[in-house]
Structures are given as structure tokens and as C-alpha cells.
Amino acid sequence: AQSVTQLDSQVPVFEEAPVELRCNYSSSVSVYLFWYVQYPNQGLQLLLKYLSGSTLVKGINGFEAEFNKSQTSFHLRKPSVHISDTAEYFCAVDDTGGFKTIFGAGTRLFVKA
């Protein structure tokens, strides 16, 4: 069965600093990978997705992620964070056949002034 591991449950960072949120997945087949963001008191929304092609994927709000097949990772990065980036971030993978999505446990990003 596929699984998703987010290596950090909380990441505090100062405003304008770079950030990386780590995600590893387990799968023996090709996958589609996603990052979702959940702002306080809201539902999740898609930040970016990897389907195929270029391993560097750009998303909304200046975020990007890099797919690394050999390391089965899909880490999320932003070169300079803002206070408004404070949210919970979920890495997710389409399971085989695309019947459902497997979510990681989430990483809470705190951006401090």
C-alpha cells in the first residue's frame, strides 16, 4: 500500500527566510503527487501537483516542489516566506488506479515576524 510521510510536524521560520517542507512517499509504481494548503478555519486547496515531465513544479503563491524519483521525495520550497503563508501543508499521492488520495499527516508552518 502507498504511504506518505511528512518528516516535520511543525516548522517555525522567520518572515523572508527560505523554507523547505519535506515529503517522502512509498510506491512501486508511477504516481501523481500533490501539495495542498489549509489556511486557518478553511478547507484544503491545491498548491501544486506533479503529473509527469519536468521534475520542478511551480505552484501558487511562489511555492515550488521537486520530484525526486530515486529518493521518492517531493519536497516543497519557498525562497522567502510571508506571514500569510502560515498554514498547514499536506503532501498527497494518488494511489494505484487513482481511486483515492493518500494524505500525509501535515506540516504546520509558522511564519514569525
Place this chain on the structure above:
Amino acid sequence: DADVTQTPRNRITKTGKRIMLECSQTKGHDRMYWYRQDPGLGLRLIYYSFDVKDINKGEISDGYSVSRQAQAKFSLSLESAIPNQTALYFCATSDRGGRAYYNEQFFGPGTRLTVL
């Protein structure tokens, strides 16, 4: 207007009560899902439906039931609520199998349920 709506947004109930959470969508998607979110556990799938005649259990379906009344409506019921069902519940839709070949999820705003 929101594409995926959930009612109620907040609910406090007592142990043993029957509760229904409702979800409606205007996205025209066939696939609908119910998840619960608990701190540190991420989202766990309760039930999912690929069309009005197709209902499937997820990883944590015990204590829950669902009804797919129409393509646009998917309800989650707790037949006899218990305190460990206190959580944030999300409905989601997907166009996988329709216009999309991947399972991007579109989420409602969530229902915060507290069982006393």
C-alpha cells in the same frame, strides 16, 4: 458562491445522538469523498462514492454511514455519536474519470463536530 458546501459548519451534540452532515457541490463531479481530520493524523478517508449507485468504505468507516442522494449531494451520518468522533470533517469532490486523469480533490470548508 462556493463550489463545495457543507452544513452545518459547527455542531455540538451529545453521546448517543444521531447526526447528519451534508455536502453539496456545483462542480458537476461524479466522485465525492468524506474525510475526518484529527491533529497529527492528517486526513483519513471515511467513505467515497464514484456515482449515485457506487458507495465504498474508506479506512475508518466504522460508526459512520453515507447516502448519495444525487450526483451533487453526499451525506455522512453518525448513527450513535461517541466522543472520539469529535473531529473536523471534510467533504471533497474529484473529476478523476471524467475530464481529469488525476485525482485532484476540491474541498468544502469543513464541519467542526464536537461530541460531549
